[in-house]
Amino acid sequence: MERCCFIFFTFTLLLFYTTSEASHCSIKGLPLVRNISELPQDNYGRGGLSHITVSGSVAHGMKEVEVWLQTFSPGSRTPIHRHSCEEVFVVLKGSGTLYLASSSHKYPGKPLEYFIFSNSTFLIPINDAHQVWNTNEHEDLQMLVIISRPPVKVFIYDDWFMPHTAAKLKFPYYWDEQCQQEPVKDEL
Amino acid sequence: MERCCFIFFTFTLLLFYTTSEASHCSIKGLPLVRNISELPQDNYGRGGLSHITVSGSVAHGMKEVEVWLQTFSPGSRTPIHRHSCEEVFVVLKGSGTLYLASSSHKYPGKPLEYFIFSNSTFLIPINDAHQVWNTNEHEDLQMLVIISRPPVKVFIYDDWFMPHTAAKLKFPYYWDEQCQQEPVKDEL
Numbered sequence: 533m534e535r536c537c538f539i540f541f542t543f544t545l546l547l548f549y550t551t552s553e554a555s556h557c558s559i560k561g562l563p564l565v566r567n568i569s570e571l572p573q574d575n576y577g578r579g580g581l582s583h584i585t586v587s588g589s590v591a592h593g594m595k596e597v598e599v600w601l602q603t604f605s606p607g608s609r610t611p612i613h614r615h616s617c618e619e620v621f622v623v624l625k626g627s628g629t630l631y632l633a634s635s636s637h638k639y640p641g642k643p644l645e646y647f648i649f650s651n652s653t654f655l656i657p658i659n660d661a662h663q664v665w666n667t668n669e670h671e672d673l674q675m676l677v678i679i680s681r682p683p684v685k686v687f688i689y690d691d692w693f694m695p696h697t698a699a700k701l702k703f704p705y706y707w708d709e710q711c712q713q714e715p716v717k718d719e720l
Numbered sequence: 721m722e723r724c725c726f727i728f729f730t731f732t733l734l735l736f737y738t739t740s741e742a743s744h745c746s747i748k749g750l751p752l753v754r755n756i757s758e759l760p761q762d763n764y765g766r767g768g769l770s771h772i773t774v775s776g777s778v779a780h781g782m783k784e785v786e787v788w789l790q791t792f793s794p795g796s797r798t799p800i801h802r803h804s805c806e807e808v809f810v811v812l813k814g815s816g817t818l819y820l821a822s823s824s825h826k827y828p829g830k831p832l833e834y835f836i837f838s839n840s841t842f843l844i845p846i847n848d849a850h851q852v853w854n855t856n857e858h859e860d861l862q863m864l865v866i867i868s869r870p871p872v873k874v875f876i877y878d879d880w881f882m883p884h885t886a887a888k889l890k891f892p893y894y895w896d897e898q899c900q901q902e903p904v905k906d907e908l
Contacts, residue, residue, distance in 0.1 A: 565834045596869065597784075597785050599841070618784045620782075622756070647753065653753070678866050680785045
């Protein structure tokens with residue numbers, strides 16, 4: 533009897549888990565017009581970040597473009613990283629600093645600094661190492677981020693003087709990780 | 721003397737025209753971080769529209785994605801059209817109606833209607849005929865529009881029952897037209 537209860541409990545738990553996974557990671561059952569406030573948001577273990585995949589490859593079947601809504605609390609930032617896709621930012625709220633280095637040397641080197649602000653836009657040249665930092669102590673920095681060639685394949689640097697060849701590939705990236713894992717099998 | 725003045729005047733005018741063209745249609749001299757409020761906006765002959773190319777193929781050298789900021793006054797709308805690229809909308813202000821028909825018949829047919837609203841997002845399946853209409857009588861409808869495979873190649877329908885094969889190609893599209901023309905030569 534106890535064993536039966538355990539099996540039933542485990543089965544229910546797995547069923548629940550599989551169902552809730554589907555709502556995050558599958559386009560099935562999603563309405564065509566979706567309220568962005570109701571989309572899943574998470575920090576994916578990155579302090580100070582709120583990430584929402586507005587329209588994504590793994591989450592919504594996009595093949596050529598992906599759109600994120602990201603909010604950085606004061607002081608929080610992306611890692612120093614590069615990717616071989618186009619990326620456009622549209623700053624919706626707040627301000628901060630873009631650090632950008634070229635890809636023409638063996639390592640990024642000291643980056644150029646750009647002030648970014650509400651209602652500004654900028655694009656990151658393909659493969660240039662960059663970092664976006666909410667350097668405004670008083671306000672969140674909120675941006676729409678658009679990338680091509682999803683899902684994103686990110687190379688991460690420990691610092692600006694790490695050789696490009698030593699940067700570490702993080703794939704799948706944080707928000708795609710959950711959905712790209714093998715689905716949980718509901719076998720007992 | 722009169723002829724000389726005329727030539728000088730014409731030369732100055734052409735020089736001014738060529739220079740102002742360059743600022744609209746070339747990435748040369750553009751700052752990396754750009755204030756969206758200061759970007760060129762126009763209705764391109766389409767009543768009730770304000771279009772800004774936030775990050776564009778012809779205007780800014782994008783190869784894989786393009787971002788527009790579009791505002792539709794009450795009652796204004798896109799033509800019924802289709803394109804073979806991905807398209808994502810993010811509604812920033814206002815509300816309206818999306819009309820969407822599938823591409824699986826010989827003509828679009830009666831479209832489905834979807835209510836679109838501030839802070840909503842939706843994507844248009846590749847090649848599905850669609851129309852976005854500001855059906856809100858009291859407020860502008862403002863959206864960020866993201867497309868892949870720029871510059872956009874649009875097929876336009878007179879109505880929902882026009883065969884797909886009769887839809888008319890408009891390429892280059894309104895906002896790319898100016899920059900894709902041969903540059904004005906400053907010869908007299």
